[in-house]
Amino acid sequence: MGEEQVWPGGEPDVSVVVPTHDVGEWVDECLSSLLDDQGVALEVVVVDDRSTDDTWERVTSRALTDPRLRVVRSTGSGGGQARNYGAALARGKFLVFCDGDDLVPAGALEAMLSSLSSSGSDMVVGDFLKFSPMRTWSPTARWNVFTERRAGITIAELPALLRNRACWNRMFRRDFWVENAIAFPSVPRSNDIVPMTTALLAARTIDVVPDVVYLYRERPGASSMTSRAGSSTSAASYLSQELVCAQLVAGAGDEGLAAVYWSLFLGSDGWVHVRRFVREPEGAGAVEPDVCALLDQHLHGVRARQWDRTEVERQAVYTLVRGGRVDLARAVLLTTGEEDVAPVPLGAVRAAEVLAELHRSGHMSSASLRAFADRHLVAALLATPAPLDAAVAARLLDLVRPLADVLRPPATDDESAPARRLRESLAAGDLSLLVGERPTIPAPVTVSSYRVASASAEIVVDLPGPVPAGATFTVVKPGRPSTRRPLDVVEAEKGSRTRRVVVTRSDLASEGTWAVELEVSTWLGTVYVPLLVDAPSVVRDVTRWGPLTVRRKKRGLVPVTVVRRPPLPRRALRRLERGLHR
Template identity: 30%
Template structure:
């Protein structure tokens, strides 16, 4: 009898990375697993490292074979697998400890054939969200099909997934051998063949990006002819597989995404690669692929890409180089003789990026940027902006414009989000009481819409979309028993009105247990269980509740109370070592069920924090335990890694001061600011080192608001350098910053040049403007 899960790890000359990879596998909290190590003829010490691990840990098995390539090594591992589930790991990458527990647990719960989790990229400077997975894995989707979630074709990686092995074998899936980009011809058809798929927003895979001085990975060697040939072959294989499935719309959608992303990077390389063979081979491959693409696919592309691929299909290299050079920075394509004028036309599209979401005096205040996508970033021009809410759901009433929309003008000086210009910034204030009908409050969801009008009077409208950096999304109690909750759905901002039946009132540590207290609204039912989940909608564990009279209650809400005891030992496994800068926070979301689970008719729900909830920050003996609101105001539990901990912050006209108590391993030797948006860029602004001052209650560091030591503009993560290590680790913070602590708090007005802001992953960054 084999293990429940088989993980195939092909190995070839990765000695410098392999131990870190194998350590992350050995630390997996999912116990019923076998790791099949396939040494594909390594010429360095990789084989010896793998053999030592297999000898020391019976979960690891080693297979040796002559070098035949990644696809062949994976196929060897598949033949040796015995588990009911199948997964793959590249031997230079790492996984968080909960990865397979979450992935396999999801499939066990849903019965789907494939589950796919979010991906973070990392190097020695830090970790950041994979842009390919930013849009596909923003929220949980369970039991979906590819035709219903077509953007999943952007998720071509095999290693962030777990497959049912009977599904894999039933469709005779194998990786192509002797070529690169083995994932695409397998994952895209697998998505199309699966009856249902689960998609999780929690990061389950850390994908290494090799740096200068190290051997580049396959995906980083784009300028090689062999790389070009194999990429086109992989894309054509996936496209033909979708055609064989018989769903023409899926094939067309995949072809569109391939021309926008997979193949676009080679298109944009052409002006920089002087190799005649490379350019000629590109034209041949592009021409062959485009003969299999429907004409309507090109119509879906932006004008610059549309013109460029038309020229590539016709083999017009000089004109193609001119167009690519002009358009790869976002400018419109220049006129080219013989290209129909219709290819240059584009439908006006609104481009937005949400900057912040806060609450003040019962109003939802948002800021961000909005402009027409066709307007060059450097010349946005003056625009009028309107903001309004549109109620979602069948039978919902539209909101009349004068009462529930507000015309806004562009405000110079608003901070830019992503690469949108500051002059496109807007702020808005939404009075939530306007959503209350004459009959009273009722549940509902409203899409936040915006529109711009340019100098010519051309209007462009659309939903407010999030950018690359997703802000925190706090909820607010707007009336007794009524919550207003900003949420993201497919990347668009919505405002949801809820009438919760239960909520958390407090948390404390007692007798080696975390005790969560809660209340139930009038007429509600006391929850039978409290749940912990590492990702929304997928329960990790359930704990029974105790009902008892509520002597205090919540003002004006009445009801009864309940409590739940969670053994701290259940949480202790998550208190791992220090992590690199930018690592997503780990922890659990807290929910409840009125029955034993969905099968008993008691659906699992989020447990929001009540009005007046007191957050639990470092407790005696548990300095890294945080119980606080997460996105949507849902109760969350986190355990921070051992090490120094920021517990307070203050601000005055000179700048920011942060400090902590020496409760988890002493004070840091040095605090480091690392530029957050450029972790992947070796040419990013240099780290800023902040000296640590010892004080009676612990330690502190100062961030100046003026002078030569003030941080350059941008977003910065806090790190620290341990006394015995050169690695910069994440500096955990137990303080919660809701609206951005900055100099405006001290000065009373004006934009804060230095401020602290949270993100939706519960990290706190410094922003300098």
């Protein structure tokens, strides 16, 4: 109904296409946000995609009282076909898309229309927020895209625009949309990333407005349009669309754009989908091999620079999935401890199995493989207090034998003596260190109290059990072992394991952050045991101009560190320089 209704007094300037599916709870609020306080001549085209709730009744009832609202049933199935049908019915000079459960802030359409009318650009993109019943947040806060108003730019001038490929926080010239044959594909998930990539690359010029032009409702569960597909189906749908996007970006021949695209895929969009697919064991079904094959095909085009910059655990998950080892990928994912779940270590044998698979794939560099080995295989073996069972040792030896080049420490490596000695033994196929009796490697020590004043820092430590003679407290700049300096030798004290350690300015050789650690001799050589403190318990008794301070941390166990400030005149000069550059 409502297909013959027209904008009173002439054609509308803006057509807003709203696909709906079972959004009866929210659609009235959505339509009110569009039809009230927008300040533009508009029509709203609602295309219902087979709703089973009261969505159809709500929108048709409202259309009877507002001639700007047109309501039709989709001729196809899915959100993509609903949007395409709505765009074909649109009569405005400009085209906007909005989902039926979201909101458009007052004045948003007017802000985008004003920009395009002034600049003559093909499209304009605005900022957006996400919200749920409990909070509202900005996904774009770190993008550096919506910090200022821009007119008549190209995607090459601001490639970060590619970070946002949703269809709803933008306005298009309708003739541009039609001339470039832009359309939404009929896929279960991610049906807007291809048309939006197409539009960004095809646009002669683009505008950016800093105004918040869209409010996206984050809905839990599987009721929203973007949540209805299972993890395997969703991942396969998404990856099939990313293959097209990668081809479009490669065809543009712009290295800056390609760098943004692969950073987006590896660090954000791709990781979200692959992680969900790996984490939810929905599927050993028929779709799972498709996901692995699609990811493998897609990553054949990855830029080496962006790949090598990706965290090694993520590289491992991507590599294992593309090779069909979803079981091993799930084990690696569990080590990251996401979403308030405690990390689950791989264990030595499992870590060696993963490392062998990664090595066979040929997709990770030697540096990445070595980093993975250090974090998961070497760390697991160092933390194992009991001798390895003979059968476990034999299995481990079989797995690490082909990995000698990865495990052998480089000549310039600054790693700890225990890790170096263990890696040398593994590379040589010698497990004698692991099958004999040995004492436990000391674990990180949580301090009893930590107080930082302007002139000194005082740490009280209750040592966990007997500490070998000659153990020493040290300070070191993190990542720079050559800066290590001794503080205080731990001497045997009758009846007490409590030690009081004082750090003064003279103990710190230069400005910057210093960590306090305990140096202990062990069965594998010298170990540096971190001191940890519960962040809220740190007492800061520092003055603004004192030589020492400590950086604030909100919560959790954090390393014990102390900061030596620059001399007072230098600090004053830096403040002056910062003020001049504002």
